[in-house]
Amino acid sequence: MQEQEQAIQLNKTRRLATGLLLAMAILFVVSRLLQPRYHYLSFVSAFAEAAMVGALADWFAVTALFRSPLGLPIPHTAIIPRNKDRIGDSLSNFLEHNFMTQEIIRDELRMIDFAGAAAGWLAKPENSYAVSRQVVRSVPALLKVVEDEDVRQFMQNRLSSALEHTKFAPVLAEILSVLVASGHHRALFQHMISLAARALEHNKPYIRWKIHEHSPRWMPRAFDEKLYVRLLEAIQSTLDEMRDEDSEWQTRFQGFADELVDQLRTSPEYEAKIHAVLGDILKHPLVRDYTVEVWHDIKSRLVADALSPTSQMQVKLNQAISSFGNELLRDKKVQRKLNQWIRIFATETIVGRRQDIADLVSRVIRKWDADTMSRKLELHVGKDLQYIRINGTLVGGLVGLVLHAITLLLWSSGA
Template sequence: MASGPQPQPESAALLVAPPFASDRAEEAARRRLRRNRRLATGLLAGMGVVFVGTHLAEAPGFAVLLLRSGAEAGIVGGVADWFAVTALFRRPLGLPIPHTAIIPNSKDRIARTLGRFIERNFLTEEILLRKLADGQVGQRFAAWLAAPGAPVIAGLVAGALPGLIRSLEDHDLQDFANRTLGEQLRRADLAPILGRVVELATASGEADILFERAIGIGVGWLEENRNQIDRLVEARSRWWVPKTVDRRIAAAIVSAIADLLGDLRQPDSEARLKFREALTGLIEELLRSPARRDQINASKNRILDSPEVQAWLASIWGQLSRTALQDLADPASKTRAALEHGIALVGRALAADDAMQAHVDAVVRRLAVQLVAWRRKLGGFVAEVVRGWDTRTLTDRLELVVGSDLQYIRMNGTIVGALVGCAIFLMSRLFG
């Protein structure tokens, strides 16, 4: 004999009860279930009234007997279907009848079947890859990202940033970050990194461009500050030296520096060649000289250990975090607008790049293949989740979903039963 559903602890029910879509949807489902249940019960009761009424007739004729037969068969059909529908969810009239309360007593079997069904019919490589190929994930993602997706993602990021920023202000977290990052930075060998950066900049020509721009800035500064240089020379000259001589000295200094800078701007000049040699020597020292490496790393560690530098970095972070929080609290947040604009730009660029869309499709396919490899565990996870649901709540939710439609089975059973009863009565009269 099957046992009834065992009540779960209230705390467990709160944790494992499967949620309904929303309170409004749940209330609408309950109203629909109550309405259809009343209709089915009312139809069955009507058949009972007809059956009793026809028996009260003193001299029943053909019509009365026909109605009595239809009502009798309708009652049988309605009661049978009521029993069948009720037995799915609970024990009819609370009686311990075998093979009733099917869903509560079969929850574990339903869980295992659902897990296997998902594993074998959804999480297969053939099905997933075919759906992904038909879905054009990269193209659709780009289109979504360019239009409706940008505000959505920007809103999510902007909504999460204040909490993230405030969490980073926690002293314990800051101490942990300072210890962890500080230790990693102290262990880092900065000299080879600087050497590679300078080497790459030199090989690509960026160092020459930067150098020429710096020289151009220096020449312009000299031209703009000639009078200031004259005053500096005059202030440091002897009192007995004529001012005309001071001005000539200042002009000679400016001219000499300008000539030197002009020579440095010429790609094939001797000064420029010496600069390149010095840069090559610096790269060699950064990459291979232990003494230079120790010197740079020692300087780096002194900077990291300096209280003034740490206080300066902390003040910068504090100012940036306050500014960011104020901006994110503004309905017209510049940060949110910048995020939305940047995401939309990425979406439009992706929408115009077939190669990147193909790359997105390839990444999604690889993820799908990895998902297939985990299908047994995923199916087991689904089964475990369903098995952990509260039995009473699960039954109630399932009845809300399909119970109102099952009431039509009761109605149809009552009506069909009545029609069959009438047909049997007519055939018995016709062939009797």
């Protein structure tokens, strides 16, 4: 669209310059024919003649930039097509060393308030809503790209990596030491005894049956019953003894708890065992399937919410964006820091890549053929060059008129 407009303007100006040349030619011919009858037309003839010379000279100069005038192989014409690559390298070098410097870019960026503009834009409700809506709408498409197996593998790898770099034994030791210091291990021991007592009470018939089943056939039934009663009494007596806080059982359990805490703190074997158990758990098919199910549930919930007209994600995101914009808009100190960071980052990035950017100009121009190069440059500067033809016509005519007047003055003085 821009090139079409440029072509229209160029053709209009070119026709004006060419029309002025033709007008000077017609004026020259007419004035020369009528000059014998009207001597004052010599001034007109001199103006038209010099104007034609100036117009033709400038036409030749302008045309020689882009092509050979009249298609003739005149030396030092078609300058741009013949020197396309050299012009591209010169433009590239000029751009690199005169535009993309630290000083120029830093000065230009200093006038731009990036953070303030962004904050003001985000603070407007319609803009924060548009951004949040666009982000939420992209969620389903983004989730479709993500493979379930990749997510499972990623989660498992992250968990494995976390386990690998985490020491669980010292953590468990600290937890147990706190529990032991608070006496919770005694409550646990009493709870275990109570569980054993209830299990004994509920399984008395089973114990009696087992004793009868394993007794010899010749053993009297009464003997089995006595054995059963004595066994229950012994077990019950032991449980009662274990409940006593000063019993040997309590002392042994205390020693076991203290030893376990010490082993967890110092023994690498315990750490290795814990890692082995956790590793086996993570590799178990149930854990793998559960991970996939969790991901499916998360994904379905995210998609459903993203497609909902009353999406909670969008509401929260909209609030966050709007709040961020308003907070940033009020905090001038943060704005200055952000602007400074953006300027430094942009300047370092552009200057660091200026050779690549400049080389891009050179590479693109090298890919163009000669006609494309000439056409593009002529479209951009051709209109101004046509005005040079127009000015050359008028200035040449005025110079010719002055020279003619001087000639007549000298001739009359000599006579």
